[in-house]
Amino acid sequence: MGGTAEHAVVIGASIGGLCAARVLSDFYDRVTLCERDALPDRPANRPAVPQGRHVHLLMARGAQEFETHFPGLLDAMVADGVPILENRPDCIHFGAAGHVLGTAHRLQDEFTAYVPSRPQLEWQIRKRVSALDNVEIIHATVTQPRFDRASEQVTGVHLESGSVLDADLVVDATGRGTRLPAWLQQWGYERPREDVVFVGISYTSQRVRVPDGLLREKVIVAGASSTQPLGLGMLFYEDGIWNITTFGVGKAKPPQDYAQMCALADEILPPHVGAALRHGTPLDDVAHHKYPASRWRRYDKLDRLPAGILPFGDAVVSFNPTFGQGMSMTSLQAGHLRRALETPGADVVRETIRATAKTTFPVWTMNAIGDLTMHRATGPAPWWYQPVGALFDQFLGAAETDPVLAEWFLRRFSLLDSLYMVPSARLVARTIRHNMTLWLAQKRAGKRPVTFEAMRETR
Incomplete structure (x- = not known):
């Protein structure tokens, strides 16, 4: 000492x-x-x-930092049953702003992550x-x-x-x-001074036991987007129970019971997830929580x-x-x-x-750019937020099928390489080429190449 x-x-x-x-x-x-x-x-x-009853995700960088402060913590959690995200594509379903990433290729070892409640x-x-x-x-x-x-x-x-x-x-x-x-x-x-983004988030969570063998994933996330104000997160925790949190942004009302949760899963997740949940058994009452605003006290x-x-x-x-x-x-x-x-x-x-x-x-x-341009939040927004948000939406769209872009995003989102989520000129050029290829494919197929969002939905 x-x-x-x-x-x-x-x-x-x-x-x-x-x-x-x-x-x-x-x-x-x-x-x-x-x-x-x-x-x-x-x-x-x-x-x-009160927020403890809802899904919490420990980022890869956070796990590293906690281990620095508390040596042996990660091994002790595993010994107590905390799942590890294995390095395989079907271990995680990750959706951000309406785009699905990280399911088409193997992630790097640094993405080894822990899933404690x-x-x-x-x-x-x-x-x-x-x-x-x-x-x-x-x-x-x-x-x-x-x-x-x-x-x-x-x-x-x-x-x-x-x-x-x-x-x-x-x-x-x-x-x-x-x-x-x-x-x-x-x-x-x-x-x-307080910097505030009024996100208007409401949560509904439910602990569910799903029969073995129905889900290989350990983490399932589908974030809200500009066209879908509802999202869903599912994490498989140390007690062998799934915690499911549905949420609405911009004051959108999330599902209020388990049947509505299953219906949302059918809408925004792969079919096998909703099917598995319908075989699940809710274990307690639904938990509700509200988070009106993100706040930074300066x-x-x-x-x-x-x-x-x-x-x-x-x-x-x-x-x-x-x-x-x-x-x-x-x-x-x-x-x-x-x-x-x-x-x-x-x-x-x-x-x-x-x-x-x-x-x-x-x-x-x-976060503010994402919330104010894609998640129906309100608050002060510099003029450049909107074009940056639109460009990043295109980047995420390209990352759905480009493993290099997906890897870059997931590493930055996990706070591993840098806290700044600014793609290099090389990655921007790669994004443009990728999306232009899709646009030309649409044109050659005799279809009218409309918005990028419409192109993304054809993938």
Whole structure:
């Protein structure tokens, strides 16, 4: 342990808070993690994490980052039954913006991925954090941080019980419902600007047991598109049960019961999937959830911040969950925090916030373009979003049958090679040639080559 400071307090014991506590444990003599929810001693959904009942996808980059913070985590999950995505085409059905990728060719080894449920991953991480000698997880509600106006520094937290915990650093990992902007205003600072995309997502989820042998896939995803506001995700989890999440974007209403889920699968997925689901047995009640807006609180734009408090995880940025990037992006933030703590003389809060903004920008921008141009979202949109969205739609169309383009997209979507999803000139030229070939084939066949969307549907 580095032991460069005495005590750190983390508010919130979800995945973000646990990751922060793990990093801090290497640099602080003591770390106290405060959680208002009663924490189960096994993988289980929690009232404080209502989204936990819905499908969560752990990106390949996220798995790598979590393994860095928690060595041995991936092998332990596999030992507890978490499925691995094998390196074969029929293991995954992946649809993005109405285009189906990754089913026609073998993916590279780096795409080896793990499919834990959200409760399983959180429990695995919590076990490891709880085992650290200098970390204590307490069942306590933080009412607000303690702020010293003379030094302009947060010096601890007030608990609902009336007691106070002194701290050299407080990490706010309370998620999308963070009250830090209001606290800043109360202390005489500006609230951070908020970049918002109103995605209007509604979820309906159902756990289903499907008879063995009916589905070879482990992950089945069909995202919403410009013409279809409904999507569906199915993941085969460690308990041998499929979790099915249907969703609607742009305030579209998703299926409300299992029969409607099966009907949607018939419409947007290969026929064998809907047929398998009709042989399935629902195991519990349908779960509903709403996600009205993606939100990025721009702490990186503030000129003044109090010392001693760091926003973390969804308290900074919450991404459209249908893209499945949230947990992986949180793991990247933990890396930023570690590097800031390792830098002698660094302003840990400022450095972590700046690094987080740097990795957030490309992912946020691409998500915003997709949501605002293809998913019926509303919000501020620069003029160039629309042409970029149209060009990327053409790229995805070409990637359906071009394995090189599909490989590039899946690696970037999984956050492996780069967070910037900007094709090179060579890949753009390859896309143009591919789509022009389709256009000419239409013309030679005596058909009127209409829109690219119409051409795509003929493949």
